[in-house]
Amino acid sequence: MERDIIIAPSVLSADFSDIRGALAEIEASGTGWVHLDVMDGNFVPVITFGSKFISDIRPLSGLFFDTHLMVNEPSRYIDMFADAGSDSITVHVEACRDVKATLELIKARHVDCGITLRPATPVSAIEPYLDMVDLVLVMSVEPGFGGQGLIPETLDKVRRLVELRGSREYRISIDGGVNRKTIRDVFESGVDIAVTGSAFFNDSDKRGFVHSMSKGLGA
Numbered sequence: 001m002e003r004d005i006i007i008a009p010s011v012l013s014a015d016f017s018d019i020r021g022a023l024a025e026i027e028a029s030g031t032g033w034v035h036l037d038v039m040d041g042n043f044v045p046v047i048t049f050g051s052k053f054i055s056d057i058r059p060l061s062g063l064f065f066d067t068h069l070m071v072n073e074p075s076r077y078i079d080m081f082a083d084a085g086s087d088s089i090t091v092h093v094e095a096c097r098d099v100k101a102t103l104e105l106i107k108a109r110h111v112d113c114g115i116t117l118r119p120a121t122p123v124s125a126i127e128p129y130l131d132m133v134d135l136v137l138v139m140s141v142e143p144g145f146g147g148q149g150l151i152p153e154t155l156d157k158v159r160r161l162v163e164l165r166g167s168r169e170y171r172i173s174i175d176g177g178v179n180r181k182t183i184r185d186v187f188e189s190g191v192d193i194a195v196t197g198s199a200f201f202n203d204s205d206k207r208g209f210v211h212s213m214s215k216g217l218g219a
Contacts, residue, residue: 004214006193008033008066008173012048013197022201023061029206031214034063035175035195038081040071043095044144051077051084058085066195068116068175070143071095075102082109090114090137093126103132114173118143119151123160133170135193136161140186141176150177155189162190180209180218187216 011034014022026034036054041047054065067086071077074091075098081089089106093115096102106113115126116137126136138157141148154174161172171192178186179199186194194213203209212218 002215005187005191005216006033007031007200007210007213008035008193008195009200010035010037010175010195010197012037013201015201019057020060023057023063025201025206027061027063029200029210031210032064033066033193034061035197036065036067036086038067038069038071039144043072043092044070046144051080054081054086055084064088066090066173066193068114068137069095073097075105078102078105078109082106082111086111088112088114088135090116090135092143093117093129094121099129100132103129107132116175117157119154123157123164127164130164130168130170135171135173137173137175137195138191139176140174140178143176148177150182150186152185155185158186158189158191178213180213182218183213184216184218 009026037048039046039048065085065087067081068090072095089111091102093099103113112134114135114137115129115133117126118139138154140150140154158172173193174186174191175195178194178196
């Protein structure tokens with residue numbers, strides 16, 4: 001049966017001097033999602049933006065705001081990012097002292113609840129929490145920098161999460177190195193959502209990019 005996956009462009013690769021234009025490009029491409037990478041310079045070495053950035057752009061767009069917190073102890077910031085207008089909040093299993101309590105904070109705000117893991121972290125680390133989440137994000141590169149190549153072995157995690165899903169309703173997302181060259185393998189692994197950054201913003205035909213990528217078609 002034919003299926004489409006969601007393509008979620010990451011504004012990390014956008015021109016921040018024209019974020020309004022970047023959001024308009026994403027909307028015009030035909031996708032409904034945008035990925036927002038929040039980095040604290042601690043859990044990862046890079047600093048990007050905080051909740052004010054999200055609250056400022058929220059009135060500019062009807063896109064689904066998929067917020068990925070790459071920060072230590074994200075429980076401190078859940079209310080802040082929910083108030084800013086995030087539609088989903090995803091936290092790293094490696095960054096939480098109490099993973100269950102952090103996920104409960106997200107669920108209490110009635111936004112989609114996500115969990116993610118670094119490439120070196122096994123799926124077993126998040127298995128205890130799969131009944132709690134709406135989304136599982138597989139990092140297919142080391143978090144912190146854009147433009148990296150996809151680590152092929154991370155697709156095994158996607159396949160394992162497909163096996164574990166059963167009657168659970170979580171969606172599987174992947175982030176890192178997703179482009180026209182890698183999308184076929186990514187699609188076939190069983191993902192529901194593919195985050196893409198520079199590949200989207202560097203493509204001259206963004207609508208064609210989203211259409212072909214959503215169907216698992218490459219270059």
